Amino acid sequence: MTTSPRLSVLDLVPVRSGQSSSQAIAASLDLVRLADRLGFTRYWFAEHHNMPAVAASAPPVMIAAAATVTERIRVGSGGVMLPNHAPLVVAEQFAVLEAMAPGRVDLGIGRAPGSDPVVTALLRSSGPTSDVDRFPQHVQDIRSLMSAEGASVRLTSGQVYDVHATPAAESVPTVWLLGSSDYSARLAAELGLPYVFANHFSGQGIDEILALYRDGYRPSPEHPAPETFLTVNVSVAPTLAEARARALPQARMMARLRSGKPLGAQETVEDAASTPLDGLTSQMADEMLDRWIVDEPQAAARRVRELAARHGVDEVMVVPVAASRADESLDATPGRTQTLELLADALA
Template sequence: MIPFSVLDLSPIVAGNTASQALQNTLDLARHAEELGYNRYWLAEHHNMPGIASAATSVVIGYVAGGTQTIRVGSGGIMLPNHSPLVIAEQFGTLESLYPGRIDLGLGRAPGSDQATARALRRDATGPDTFPQDVIELQRYFQPDDSGQFVQAIPGSGLDIPIWILGSSLFGAQLAALLGLPYAFASHFAPAQLMRALQVYRSQFKPSAQLQEPYAMVAVNVIAADTDQEAERLFTSVQQQFLHIRRGKARQMQPPVDDIQALWPDYELAGIESVLSCSAVGSAGTVQRGLASFLDQTQADELIITAPIFDHEARKHSLTLTAQVRQALADTSLQGVVH
């Protein structure tokens, strides 16, 4: 049974607060844990009025402290915003508090605009030093070395899985070179998905952390009792991307009956392309969509994002998606038996 995981941005919905968004995140993580999801990742974004997970390490600690078994991590930490030592200490602390449950996914984008990136780290060098920063970060997790004057405490000697995140060929090449697991952000940047997976798998070099390539692929899943209901729920994330493209990011908006009334056809086509890696509909429709997606990508794991305005509808979507995962496993088993 292929593992399913959850990616959460702690959405702040219209008329609500970051406090409520973070409480919803913990509630959703507990729900995901009960349903058997493998890991629960939080994403770093800044200067975004609809996202409450900016202080990602803090939110990871909050979620890990409120759950028992599910892995919790970053999807991801935008390393150009931070010094590797600070991240090593933060995740060393998290792993010390919640041993065996912490993942560290790393990305090279700023997670915001350039002005915000400069405000985050005044001496930011940008993504150009990302490979060197990843290697420096790995070094801080190695066992105590008397020849290394600067050490991460906590952090040194801890087994914290590092992932490379990406939406282009660069991340695929780096993950392959370093022998690290790779997660592709196809839920909003699907254009180079298949090429990136091919590059990663063909160029992979075994490492102490990983002997064979391991690719996790992100997909939007909006599941509801009917196709019509799911399609309506999906209009919230469509509106989000529309507003971002127009330079007017805002809190997540409630779903609408007629999404086409909000924009001209050329904008609709652009958003549909960005969100093409999505399974939207009833359990049966989602099952067919994910079966096709898995057949196409041969992913080792799926990470599900469910950007839904209503919290209870979001929980219900995860419940239906967990049922789909079981149905996919049963179908695969039947194929093996026959």
């Protein structure tokens, strides 16, 4: 029998129709408590901006909240979109998080902006932040700033000025590079860092990109061997029909996003079933459902094992995409809760 991989969670903090952001965040914090009790390895929060259906715009804030309501699970970012932020700000935020939850913090770093060009410009309107072209250097700067040695800056006067991320924690967060192309995979290999392939966003070229990472890996003191896992969108329910019905609202939202159509809060299961899309957008949504792991528990568990074995990973990070029904509590996320419970039980 194929060994079951470790399970982790990536949370976009979905906001459903009629739900406030406060209710959506409360539901996600309940979900991270559940993942902690179920034995999941890590729980990461994404960074997206100006999306009505997503409340995950500030990963460090969500990580801090999650750290206070959990005991053992690792908490982190999936990821901090570095071009939006100054490296010193990121280093200090995660130094604080590490001081709050020693040994439990992951700093996942991405290179994409996490939004459209207008919002990206607004994020950077207060001054220069992390230039995309300087991404490799800024990753190194963050690692240096969080280290016990800190970083040194040479001023125009010639004076060397020492800078440390404060408060100084007794340990440092684990830095991961995230991506769906070969750029971050090559950089992670060069720097000797763990790497995550964003399979939930784009499954194109996965084997080639993982091979580039593994074959080109340069061991580092902290990470002597390459370390990687995959993300995947998942909806699990007692029946395939229910799993598919609960995944449809998210698939429809992603199809609208990729076809440039207006976005709103996440639909309920009933709204998604009763509101037709145009032919091309509907086809895109159906194709997504076919690529995702949308199934009853035993079949979903088998597919997760097969995914991990096929790509040589021992951890899978699930994005629970199961939406809510109209009569379900706005303070809870029953579809996502069911997904984690059923999948964990089937893989046990």
